[in-house]
Amino acid sequence: AELWQSVPLAPPDSIFKLTATYKADTFPQKVNLGVGAYRDDDNKPWVLPVIKKATQILLNDDKLDHEYLPITGLPEFTSAAAKLILGANSPAIAEGRVSSVQTISGTGANHLGALFLSRFYGWDAEKKVYLSNPTWANHQAIFRNVGIEPVDYPYYDPTTIGLDYKGFIKSLETAPPRSVFLLHACAHNPTGVDPTQEQWKAIADVMLAKNHYAFFDCAYQGFASGDLDNDAWAVRHFVDRAVPMLVCQSFAKNAGLYGERVGALHVVAPSAEGANRVKSQLSVLQRSEISNPPSHGARLVSLVLNDPGLFEEWKRDIRTMAGRIIEMRKELHRLLTEELKNPRNWDHILNQIGMFSFTGISPDQSKALIEKAHIYLTANGRISMAGLNSHNVRYFAENLDKVTR
Numbered sequence: 001a002e003l004w005q006s007v008p009l010a011p012p013d014s015i016f017k018l019t020a021t022y023k024a025d026t027f028p029q030k031v032n033l034g035v036g037a038y039r040d041d042d043n044k045p046w047v048l049p050v051i052k053k054a055t056q057i058l059l060n061d062d063k064l065d066h067e068y069l070p071i072t073g074l075p076e077f078t079s080a081a082a083k084l085i086l087g088a089n090s091p092a093i094a095e096g097r098v099s100s101v102q103t104i105s106g107t108g109a110n111h112l113g114a115l116f117l118s119r120f121y122g123w124d125a126e127k128k129v130y131l132s133n134p135t136w137a138n139h140q141a142i143f144r145n146v147g148i149e150p151v152d153y154p155y156y157d158p159t160t161i162g163l164d165y166k167g168f169i170k171s172l173e174t175a176p177p178r179s180v181f182l183l184h185a186c187a188h189n190p191t192g193v194d195p196t197q198e199q200w201k202a203i204a205d206v207m208l209a210k211n212h213y214a215f216f217d218c219a220y221q222g223f224a225s226g227d228l229d230n231d232a233w234a235v236r237h238f239v240d241r242a243v244p245m246l247v248c249q250s251f252a253k254n255a256g257l258y259g260e261r262v263g264a265l266h267v268v269a270p271s272a273e274g275a276n277r278v279k280s281q282l283s284v285l286q287r288s289e290i291s292n293p294p295s296h297g298a299r300l301v302s303l304v305l306n307d308p309g310l311f312e313e314w315k316r317d318i319r320t321m322a323g324r325i326i327e328m329r330k331e332l333h334r335l336l337t338e339e340l341k342n343p344r345n346w347d348h349i350l351n352q353i354g355m356f357s358f359t360g361i362s363p364d365q366s367k368a369l370i371e372k373a374h375i376y377l378t379a380n381g382r383i384s385m386a387g388l389n390s391h392n393v394r395y396f397a398e399n400l401d402k403v404t405r
């Protein structure tokens, strides 16, 4: 038989396929609410002004070259990134208990974290990871790739379009001790539903009692509330409480550096000695996979994080993005309830947080929006709020109103 004949043809990635269909559509009022990338009010990708400035600084720096970075990445970047997520005064950092490695954005951090656990966690039985139902679709594939079987924990309650808090806690309580739970640090993808601080505290209580491991994925720090510290609250609380954990960090969304692939993995260990061992093995794993991470994006973020003036400008840019998204939530809610007098309750649009909103509409209603109105969204009814703007929010609200009556 011909070579590769037994290779099954894989389906295209559903979210990137949706974007391609949107691009090919010639309808003037088409709307893309699929992909999770920020757009400005004119539906254009937004290069953050602070990133433009940092790029100019790099261009004018004639001492820079294209040599390899260290295996674990640009040290000024990884140390500043650790402070950003764990807090500038984090005792864990001061005590040398954090192993930080630069990764290929958040995806690479998830992969390296999963690979590290797969090799070194000291599994009692089968390798399993508990993922929220639903979660970012890539999580399943990332863990399967390294021989860790994903299992679901209840998270979203379709009847309230909110958190299934009881189901979540029960799953933590009934999982075998030392289970690994993946937690979205903030702005849960795809639901936009986060636990409250009180709920996070209770989740930490159970995780400590059962000696579970927290695998935090933080892809939206600053994007949720517009405040970097606020959005890192859960991660920092878990470090304070000494829940065993790691955190994956992405600068794709909050710095608008999607294609530059800037991220980091931070493993918090019980001691500095433990952290050194961990870092040595992360370095060995990284060497065989990518040898050295890419330099350009890390240099940009390092400039922004390490310069107080640029850091303030970045915070302003983040508030611009988060603020526009929050405005769109308010406007969509207002149009649906006050102007169009849609009979459903749409309060979840206001209460959900971050880039995405779970509208609560059915797969058939999503399909109708695509086919009848050229409004592109995933079948689960998730919309990227960043795809809405002052020019198209009314068109979207009117069509959402139509399909839900």
Ligand code: PMP
Pocket: 036, 104, 105, 106, 107, 108, 136, 184, 189, 217, 218, 219, 250, 251, 252, 258, 263
């Ligand atoms: N985790 C979650 C939950 C995400 O939504 C994303 C982005 N879609 C990522 C990780 C990683 O994205 P990136 O690799 O572009 O940083």
